[in-house]
Amino acid sequence: MLSASRRWLKRNRTPLAVGIGVVGAGYVVTQYVLGKISDVRERMSSDRIARENLRRRFEQNQEDCTFTVLALLPTATDNILAELETERITFELQQQKAAKLARNGEPHPSELGSGPPSVTDVDDGKSMISSQSESGIHASQMGVPSQAVVGDGPQDGGQQVQKARKTKMQLWNDLKISAITRSFTLIYTLALLTLLTRIQLNLLGRRSYLSSVVSLASGGMEQSTISLENHDDDNSDQAYGNDFETNRQYLTFSWWLLHRGWKQVMLKVEEAVKEVFGALSIRDDITMERFSELTLEVRKRVEGATEAERNAGGWLEYVLPPKDQEDFVLKESGMASDRSTSEIAPLRRLIDETSDLVDSPPFSHVLTLLLDAGYSTLVDQKVAQQAFKMPPVPEISDIDGPRITEVVDTKVKLPIVLAILTRQAHSIGNGVPNEYLQAMEQVRDLEGFAAVVYSSNWESEIRPPEEEVPGTESLLGKGKAAETISSLQESVVNIDPIGALESAWGNAMETVEKTRAP
Template identity: 35%
Template sequence: MGGFPSFVHRHKRKITAIVGVAAASYYAFSYLKSKITEIQAQLAITRISREHLWRRFEQNQQDASFTAAALLSSLADPIFQELPVEQITHDLQSKRTNSTRPVELTQLLVSDDVSVASNSTLSVIDHSAADTETTRLTKKELWNLLKVASVARVITLIYCTALLVFFTRLQLNLLGRRSYVEAVQSLGDEGNNLEAFQDHDAVSTEVNRQFLTFSWWLLNKGWRNILHSVESSTKIVLERVTPRTELSLEDFNSLIHDIRKRIDDNHGNFLADLLPLIESDEKLVLESNTASVNEFKSSPEVEAQIKPLLVLLLDEAKDLIESPNASSVMRALIDEGFNLLLSNLQLQYYYTIEAEHAVDDRISEVADTKTVKLASILAGITRQSHEIAISNERTNQYLLAMNGTPELAAFSAVIYSNFEWKKAV
């Protein structure tokens, strides 16, 4: 019986150490377990937050695609009115046939007088009165007008559509990020001051509405600047090209490249085409938002909060547009549009399979050497102009191509995730 106490007494120091180590291990294990549980909970919250953020981001991109498509008709309609290719074609047909029966453009090449391009027709035509003015022109003048108007219209549509896609994506990602930050902040503030919360919500809604109103600038002013630049550049480059000129795909691509170079030299980063640069023009844009003026009613204190927040958004938008990253995105969108145009024209005019089982290299050889009259290409360009103007993001192949550009997706992610920009936005 006395053996165990004596054993404990002899090994008291060792037993104490073992018990201490065991207790420390137990508490350490408990602490470690609680920390692991805490970390796992934090990781779960982080994962859920990231998934929530990603879902909001993805929804934002879909909203931007839909919005750009919805605005496209407002952009395309005046361009079609300003460059009435169909009316010019009708007048050419009437001069040949004295009827309204449709005739292929190549069938209209019936006299030698169209082989010399006019160098003054376009500058003396008032596009707003095209229905009456074009009927007074000679066939040569009409061909020159048709040549320039057809090419200028499709180029203007590609540039303006690319800018619309870019600017809509920029706007909605700035506002989407702002909405996400406000939603997170409101979790801790909601219920503390209901009246203040309601005022903040009213301010936020109106700031968003006013900022979105600035798409008005491209839809009403910016496109005109681009069209004038495109028109003058097209006229210079195509001056010596006649409707009878035979063009290979490389020849036509070279002409488009020359026109684009002149346009890009004139426009730089397109800031002036996307946003007004002086206060009076900003006021003009805001005054165009009649719904905002009529619907938004609040206290002077609330109204005083709107302008600085709107200025912050506009400043960031301008900074982004002027950034090298934005320039590369806009170029990528424009390139996508022209690549699709040339691809469609290539499939329509330049791929000829001479035998049922022709091999690929033979097809390529035919495509590379084949030439087509400009008059035929103009007909294809006219069809492509209507394809670009389709106001449906799911069926418009140009919108689909631009919205799927990797550079645009990356740029949108950078905007949406930049939560540090001046904090207040």
Template identity: 30%
Template sequence: MGFTQFVHRHRRKLALAFGIAAVGYYAYSYARSRILDWHSQFSASLANKENLRRRFEQNQRDATITTTALLSSLADSIMADLPVEQITQELQSKRSGDRGSGEILVTDTVSLSSTSSEPRLATSQPAATKSRSKKALWNDLKVFAITRTFTLLYATALTILLTRIQINILGRKAYMISVLAACQDAESPADLGIDQELETEVNRRFLSSTWWLLNPGKAELLRVIKQSTESIFAEVAPKTEISYLELEQLIYSLRTSIDQSLDSFLAILLPTTDDLYDVVLANNPPPAQPVVSESSVRSELSLFLDESRDIIESPAARAALSASLTSGIQLLLSNIQIGYYFNMYDQESTTSVNDRDPTFTSEASSDSKPVRLANILAGIDRQAREISKYGSNSENPYFYATNNTPELAALCASVYSNYVITHEM
């Protein structure tokens, strides 16, 4: 039987076999092509995610640098607004006549004085303070020391929150521009139709809105905290002996009073109306005659400010701020507890609590020996100085605790990953 006859006889089977082979070949080719496409897409996705991660982390580092620069100025201002050192000096000037009188021990004022290595005196404080009684001066010292420390704690948490929101909004926009440029093979933002001068001015204005927090916002924050301090500590005289649990209750009552008095922190952080923004603009004029229209700047800027306000009033931002404040206040209580209720250092020592054995427990003890509030005020003042350290070589444990909560990290990730573009690029 010849080959021709074999083919003719089995033509249907051979046709089916060739058909199956052809289908198999094309299926293989298609599958291979799809696999290569998927691999390419997967590789590109990994590269994009890595690029996004790097940019996000860089934004958080930029936010930290910006925040510490702002807090350096803000902390100095708060320390000067509440001159604990000046009142301490007034009390020390009276100590000669008060020895043996049965009033508060002279060592209490010496203890407060010893924490003041760099006194900042407020020239605006009235000279009439010198004519007041020792009791009145001690009351002012109590209010000023506690108010100063809590104002620093709140100012730190609020500055971190606002700066993180601003930097992540701007970082997100820069990332989206880079993505659009890559998709369209653009060499510059101008190729995408973006007015670079307009963007620069809008970004500058947006960041300069922190002036509100550093000035009117700080003044209102200080007023509310001082008022709450006067109310919560009204019945606690400096010579009153209190347990750690009593002190803890007073501190948390003070926080509750502050939070309820402010209700919303938006008015502390940003101007809430156009008229109030004009105050910010008047104090932060453009460095040169702008080459872009004011209406265009305002239109772009309003989008950033509106988004910032919405974020600040969101549950996520409230949770982040609450967590940051809790971290700062818990560190304050822990340091006071270790310093005064476990006698880890004497009142004359200027050694930071944070330099001591980290394994030492700071759990509350219900049977701790009560301590005179006057002595505790020295520790509170010492902690205020720890919070206010923002020099180039300073390590600030309060900033670290406040700036590194999971809730804050989650908020920043949410802001940065919100890719809904609400204005034209």
């Protein structure tokens, strides 16, 4: 039997060899394919985790932006309220009313019961606004003397009465301009601060995220995911996102908008308000439609009537200081350094990139949408419901400004509208919760704009050009800024935040590989 087996093997050794070879090759191929499949699965899982971590980190960054705006807004609000003292003008009108009642032998308003003191119109018998119920601040809190009798006594004669009436008319005109200007200025300041904060924190968030990518790619981190926490100051040898002092200096540039820029905005708004509302008498009745038209006209004068005018409007001077004032801003905010901003390359790049973004058409486009949301909340909701007693209507915002869905001919006295604006100014600047900020953050393109800022210009961040030295032109002044702005313009109407972030991990890894290449 043994010999028979040998003869059989000898006769079939070729087929057997072929079969064994085929089986072996199949095994090798199978193991190779299974290995490749396993690698692909691991890579897909790693990419999915990285993208999810990136998305979570981005969302956390946007929450930080909200809290930062809420923390900074009161500073600008206090400055604006101190400059435009609408309540003080209201109180002076109250004092004139009290003086007139005293001359006529009528009781002082404070003696008429528990109701709040009221301000009368320039004509007798027309009840107007209450400084306590409408503005939220009692007149006694303004620090004005308790009596301001003008023309008291028969010896003054008709000339003194005429002078008092002229003074009252002037006060009413000042109140009209002040109340409208203040609420509008606060909306512009809130919108600009929201966009500036998104740019700043997302640029710094990009640097921090890229620092984590570089550490992971170079084996500096044992974990296989990107950490959500910022450990930038844990290792001073890291190259990106770790310059804590530079980051602090960069963030303090919001000082300009909070202490200087808002005033430039106010002057521009005040000029437009005087031109549009100046001819409107305090005695006039006004409809909701008319007030919306006048508000839109003010916006056109401030922002521009067409898209081209809005893009060329130039908000940079309100948001960031000119170069010759940068060191002054650092000094005023307590960040004085022995080097100027032009000598700190990382800070210079951040400021220049911020300037390019603020001057870009996408910034103007998103700002218009934020202003639409803010004015819609003020005009279509607060004024419409509280002054004109209109029922709530769905919000409608478009590029030309807010619109109401139903035109009504209800007329109210202009001072009633001014009372609503006076009270809403405090809600815009100090509201808790801040309905105006919430309305602006619901604008989808705001998150899309932030996502593009967060996920662009990886290579410029990880490897600055060798030719860039202090005092020379910015990196973003030529090539990279143009690429970023161009990519923003392509999707300015429908920016997809998820799409913008989807490939950020891959872009970052490609950038790391490029920097490693000889």
